[in-house]
Amino acid sequence: MPFKEYTFHDIVAAIEKTNKNYRIDFIQKAYDFAAAAHEGQFRKSGEKYINHPTAVAIILIELGMDSESVVAALLHDVVEDTEVTIDEVREKFGNDVAVLVDAVTKLGKIPYITREEAQAENIRKMLIAMADDIRVIIVKLADRLHNMRTISALPEQKRRDISRETLEVYAPIAHRLGIRAIKEELEDLAIRYLDPVAYADIEQSLNSQKEYRENLLRSIIDRIEKRLKPEVPDIHLEGRVKSIHGIYRKMYMQGKAFEEIYDIYAVRIITDTVANCYNILGFIHDMFRPIPGRFKDYISTPKPNMYQSLHTTVIGREGIPFEVQIRTAEMHRTAEFGIAAHWKYKEGIHKNDIKLEERLSWVRQLLDNQKESDDVEDIVTSIKSDLSQDDVFAVTPKGDVISLPMGSCVIDFAYAIHSAVGNKMVGAKVDGRIVPLDYQIKTGEIIEILTSAQPHGPNREWLKIVKTGEARNKIRSWFKKECRPENIEQGKAEVEREFKRNSIILPNDAMNELLESIAKRQHCETVDDFYAAIGYGGIILSRLMPRIKEEFRQAKQTPEELDINDLISKNTIGENSDEGLVVDGTDNCLIKLSKCCNPLPGDPIIGYITRGHGVSVHKRDCSNVPRDMTTCDEPERWIRVKWTGKPNKTFQSTLKINAIDRPQLLADITVALANMHLALHTVNARELKDGNCEIMITISIESLDHLKNIITRLSKIESVYSIERTGL
Numbered sequence: 001m002p003f004k005e006y007t008f009h010d011i012v013a014a015i016e017k018t019n020k021n022y023r024i025d026f027i028q029k030a031y032d033f034a035a036a037a038h039e040g041q042f043r044k045s046g047e048k049y050i051n052h053p054t055a056v057a058i059i060l061i062e063l064g065m066d067s068e069s070v071v072a073a074l075l076h077d078v079v080e081d082t083e084v085t086i087d088e089v090r091e092k093f094g095n096d097v098a099v100l101v102d103a104v105t106k107l108g109k110i111p112y113i114t115r116e117e118a119q120a121e122n123i124r125k126m127l128i129a130m131a132d133d134i135r136v137i138i139v140k141l142a143d144r145l146h147n148m149r150t151i152s153a154l155p156e157q158k159r160r161d162i163s164r165e166t167l168e169v170y171a172p173i174a175h176r177l178g179i180r181a182i183k184e185e186l187e188d189l190a191i192r193y194l195d196p197v198a199y200a201d202i203e204q205s206l207n208s209q210k211e212y213r214e215n216l217l218r219s220i221i222d223r224i225e226k227r228l229k230p231e232v233p234d235i236h237l238e239g240r241v242k243s244i245h246g247i248y249r250k251m252y253m254q255g256k257a258f259e260e261i262y263d264i265y266a267v268r269i270i271t272d273t274v275a276n277c278y279n280i281l282g283f284i285h286d287m288f289r290p291i292p293g294r295f296k297d298y299i300s301t302p303k304p305n306m307y308q309s310l311h312t313t314v315i316g317r318e319g320i321p322f323e324v325q326i327r328t329a330e331m332h333r334t335a336e337f338g339i340a341a342h343w344k345y346k347e348g349i350h351k352n353d354i355k356l357e358e359r360l361s362w363v364r365q366l367l368d369n370q371k372e373s374d375d376v377e378d379i380v381t382s383i384k385s386d387l388s389q390d391d392v393f394a395v396t397p398k399g400d401v402i403s404l405p406m407g408s409c410v411i412d413f414a415y416a417i418h419s420a421v422g423n424k425m426v427g428a429k430v431d432g433r434i435v436p437l438d439y440q441i442k443t444g445e446i447i448e449i450l451t452s453a454q455p456h457g458p459n460r461e462w463l464k465i466v467k468t469g470e471a472r473n474k475i476r477s478w479f480k481k482e483c484r485p486e487n488i489e490q491g492k493a494e495v496e497r498e499f500k501r502n503s504i505i506l507p508n509d510a511m512n513e514l515l516e517s518i519a520k521r522q523h524c525e526t527v528d529d530f531y532a533a534i535g536y537g538g539i540i541l542s543r544l545m546p547r548i549k550e551e552f553r554q555a556k557q558t559p560e561e562l563d564i565n566d567l568i569s570k571n572t573i574g575e576n577s578d579e580g581l582v583v584d585g586t587d588n589c590l591i592k593l594s595k596c597c598n599p600l601p602g603d604p605i606i607g608y609i610t611r612g613h614g615v616s617v618h619k620r621d622c623s624n625v626p627r628d629m630t631t632c633d634e635p636e637r638w639i640r641v642k643w644t645g646k647p648n649k650t651f652q653s654t655l656k657i658n659a660i661d662r663p664q665l666l667a668d669i670t671v672a673l674a675n676m677h678l679a680l681h682t683v684n685a686r687e688l689k690d691g692n693c694e695i696m697i698t699i700s701i702e703s704l705d706h707l708k709n710i711i712t713r714l715s716k717i718e719s720v721y722s723i724e725r726t727g728l
């Protein structure tokens, strides 16, 4: 695949565009050094290897990063992939560059076993690197961006894995750092590989009306310019198209039709002063009718990533709504380049730059939070949700604005104010009305936390309601500090219960040994510490059970006589994450979903060990599954399997639709399926004698809930009177 080839001349050209004083000699020295080191190496795409670091360096120049970052980018793969050592880099390019290169190199190494562990460790390393020298992460983002641009050279599965990680980790970090230029390109590229059909759909919708919309936008811009110029001379207007990923989120996550998205096209007005921003807003609302509830003032309340702008949606003369964004030139630079825009050339970023400190406070917050938690999966989930992009803003009665991730409840709000407020919380009022504790906050609400005079502490149930890692960790740390004896008691009871349920029974000595080794692995000094950690929620026992069972199995020989339940529970668990299934008794065995009943995530299921074809999974009530395990042939072949709740592939399901026959019926059904974005594998329609018809369709779906949604949508089609799931 032909990708753009970059040379040193492209670096020089990029530098010339910036009008900045780059140290060209230093950069050339790094380029020559890297080119020599990578000589004879090629990338999967067939380009010379040096093309990659060169492209990364150019991205950094375009962002306005300093010479050292550019040099580090040129050298970022030499230590990893060539004979060059870090000491050599230090000797030739100085300590600062060596530290950057070393940090970027180390970010790529993942010595962990599971994907979650690897991801958690990777994120943790990135956060630490960021807190240390933010340039490390900006180089890493540029590295990922060029890798994504050239990802089509990789095999399908790799592309998807890298795209998913890009969407879950890298794009949110770019967003948090406010680097829109990188964030949007990363997201668009990731969606292109994760959901190519939707990507093509959106691209086509954008293209089909392109000329019409562009003319419309042009005429609106002309009109605004004519009206504003005499009043506010210093303005610059531009048209903007929403990113494909942005449209994707609205269409497939919020269920909007392409036509319902108001801000696909927007007009951006850039001016000199804040006062003029508000002036311009007045003119715009005078010229066009504003849509109520769509005005957002991110100038007085910046987004957490420091984004500032006024947004309003108005209706043009043609009756078509469009968004207008108004901001100063400085705000615009911040909106595009985020933290990189604050890079003071030559001086770098001052350690005591208050704005920067504010910008990076979330990094520190995330690092603090995850120190409290010992559970890997938990760290990843909590970081991902804290990084997630949608924020809501709510206000305290005194007028302080608190920003929280979408879906946060009033308990999150209380803990965001202060842990003391959370720990004394007894209730909350939203806009003056008492609400339940799981009430989800919406932007603009005034929230008053009701507290008791006596300190009484949080409730363990709150851990299930809160959304932010901050609240969860503050609640845990309260339990950790205040209730050690209760925690130990609670943890011990939970271990006993869980062990009993899994038939983990050992003589006292052996049991103590087992517990001690588990505790040690969880970084607990004593078994009591381990119990306590379970008690306050720092360790989630159910997630450890697979490994514990494995250890138990090794510690104990399987007894001679077993009933089916013992057999099930004493075996280990292996995970076949592709299917989103866990099978007792086998490690990474081949799992397939049986065709006779097409089980879906959420269905009660059971596995059957076939001869040489792995485990086939049936619905518990499939007619091929014996009703009574104690009397059937070969009961030992039937094993317990369960859904892990995180399938990352799709399942086939067959639906039988009964309807009164009418013209267009089949067309309506297929259109509905296409609108829901479903792959249709087979369709079979037949007329019944009584004027009814029966349509069998096989589709790819993600889960039982997904299927339920599909059935609901299909049952709304005219003349359809029943839909049921069936085998093939």
Ligand code: MN
Binding pocket: 052, 076, 077, 143
């Ligand atoms: Mn690289």
